[in-house]
Amino acid sequence: MPGHRMYRLFLFVVTLFIATPARAEKVKVVGTHFNKIFETDAAGAFHGVAVDLLKKVAAKKNLQIEYAIYPWNRAQYLISTGRADILIGPYRTPEREKQMDFASTPFYTDHMVFYTTKDKPFAWNESLDLLKTKRILTIKGWVYGIKFDEIKDKLTIVEANDIETAFRMLALGRADLLLANERNAEDALEQKENKDHFIKTKKPFSFMQGYFAFSLKYKNDSVKKAIQESLSQLSYEGIIKKINKDYKLSFEPRVSIVPNY
Template sequence: MRNNALTRNWALMLLCALLFGGAAQARELLAVGTQFPRILEFDAKGIARGLAVDLLTRAAAQQGHTVRFESLPWARAQLVVEQGLADVLVGPYRSPERLQRFLFSQLAFYEDALVFYASPAKAELWQGDWSRSSGRSVGLVLGWAYGDAMEQARSSLLISHPGDVATGLRMLQRGRIDLLASNERNTTPVLEAMGLSAQFLVLKPPIAVQTGHFAYSRNASGEELRVNLDRSLEALRSNGTLRELARQWAVRIPD
């Protein structure tokens, strides 16, 4: 009888440890980013929606977590994750500079072609040959990463840093810059909202193709979170969930 009682007590203690130990580890994650059309959007009430929201919420749930999304200016969003004040940065492209500041998800969950925008009168400034744009004024949105080719060409360009796409388009409209580097996913809705769709051309070929990730603080907590979420994100890619969500949100994903 005594042995049976001891067995029951140990079984009860083990069950409590499993239940309450798991609950202690489960928590609300803070994910931050800025308005990325169809990736991370916020409505008038501050409710988040988009591919990143659906995907990260599912991945976190597999680890027992919930996620709260917060909208911040892009430079500020990067800073709070870098400082460990938020758990996840939503959507950054990888770059050598960012790899020094953040841990990136193994999975790239969307893809953008970065392109130049220009007035029809200046369309000849870009046809894939950087020498055509040498000495010209180019707008690069503050905090964005544009790839190796742009980095190599920087010294031959007159660079301005508009704080967002809308500011860059106004600069383009007023002739303060000759070219604006952006992506169509971000820029098309802004052009439509500003009534400027007919004023500018998308110049081909693309400057670069960049892939977007989730990123985490470069510390032990960030590394643990990255490893665990990578496992769940890979499962969501393998079972087709990522592809179906990307189809629903009309977002390109890497092959």
């Protein structure tokens, strides 16, 4: 009977619709090599705190994440032009807030510490006058935060092109201190034969928070909102802290050090 055939056809279409999963939304995620945050192994597989977190977000929100590693400036350019959707790991600054849309929840914490050589021990005690007597190495292009920016014009700054060069300059006595984030510095030291030649201060100079940041040209507000909500939930549940701990990192989203100069 025609009516019966139409009913069966209707049931078939409904069943097909229910059985077909919704197509996953593609999200292009870029960054540069950040030790323990975003990197690849010998086989080329992506891993790190950011990757582990986004796996959980993707599973919750039916997203297909496409990763790519570029030099840092190139990755930022892809975000600014809308050729990529999310940038992994930038620190939040007023300048960058004009160029990208930061997630409300950070996902890792960097400790900014001073390094020196063993024969010239240094104890950081929040004294600006003490820093004024030192030649301080910084890395060209690195962001050091408001606390450092407020005092850098009063200091003797020596710039290095990268962290490896900075340690060589420190060993040669071209500066007294190196200010660097502990995560990247310790990774660089692991590659050096004379790594035991250097020591770091026990007390951090400051803390910096790392974020995911969206391209301002990314227009899928529902996906952006879903990712933001997932990150907030993962932070609330302690999952972000646990993933950081798995990589031997400490996540301190609310910590800050206020200058007392």
